[in-house]
Amino acid sequence: MADIKGISPTLCMHQILLKDEAKLVRQPQRRLNPPMMDVVKKEVLKLLHLVEVEHRAYCTIKSFNLQMSEAGLHSKLQLQELEEIRNDAYENASIYKARTRAWHDNMISRRVFQVGEKFLLFQNRLRLFSGKLRSKWMGPYEVVRVFPHGAIEIKCLKSGKVLKVNGQRLKHYHEGIEIGEVGTLHLVDPIYED
Structure with a gap:
């Protein structure tokens, strides 16, 4: 390396530090089969093209x-x-x-609670077995007292137990809905003529 002009031996010479017990082994040259050689050649050409494009972009940006x-x-x-x-x-x-x-x-409809009205209470307790088709509303309950800020005191009509709940958990209980006269309609199979 010292006989080549313009290249300093300190830049081109390097050392590989090995352990004392390491043995040097020369490995055989690996050759690629022709189809793989074409793939590698294409990839190398792509990389060279990218390097060239980056260099052009760098020169353009530098000039601007x-x-x-x-x-x-x-x-x-x-x-x-x-x-x-x-x-x-x-x-x-x-x-x-x-x-x-x-x-x-x-758009929120304000609910007005009157003492003596009947309501259903939403049951939001944790259930171990989900009754998918079971109603989530318990009741009926009767309003005993209305507090400001939406708190309602209700009494269970069955047990007489008094609870204080949030008004958002209540919905009106409509009792005594009369079912009118029920009509019947008989269906017959259609008759097709050829």
């Missing part, structure tokens, strides 16, 4: 960015614009959320 101070100022302006756009989007999202919340709040 000769004035680094202007490029830095331009990037600062772009970041400030991006921050303004983000702030506008945040404000628009908060306005949208407020309008949506107000619209949904207007």
Whole structure:
């Protein structure tokens, strides 16, 4: 290496540190079969093409960015614009959320509870065996007292037990629904003529 002009031996010479008991072994050259050789050749050509494209892109960017101070100022302006756009989007999202919340709040029907009315109570206790077809409403219960902020004191009509529950767990109990006259309709098989 020392006889080649322009190349320093310190750059090209290197050492591989091995343990004392390590044995040097020369491995045979590995050869690829012809179809595999074509695949490897294509991949190497692709990589060389990518390196060439990256080098061209680097040269182009370097020629455009000769004035680094202007490029830095331009990037600062772009970041400030991006921050303004983000702030506008945040404000628009908060306005949208407020309008949506107000619209949904207007759609909520306010329940009015009167003392003596009958209601069904939603049973939200943990069940080990899910009765899929069983009703989740217990009752009927009668309203004993109405507290502010939606709390209701109810009394079970069967056992006389008094409970204090949230008004959202109650729904009106309609009793005495009369079933009118039931008509019958007889169906016959159709007759097809040939």
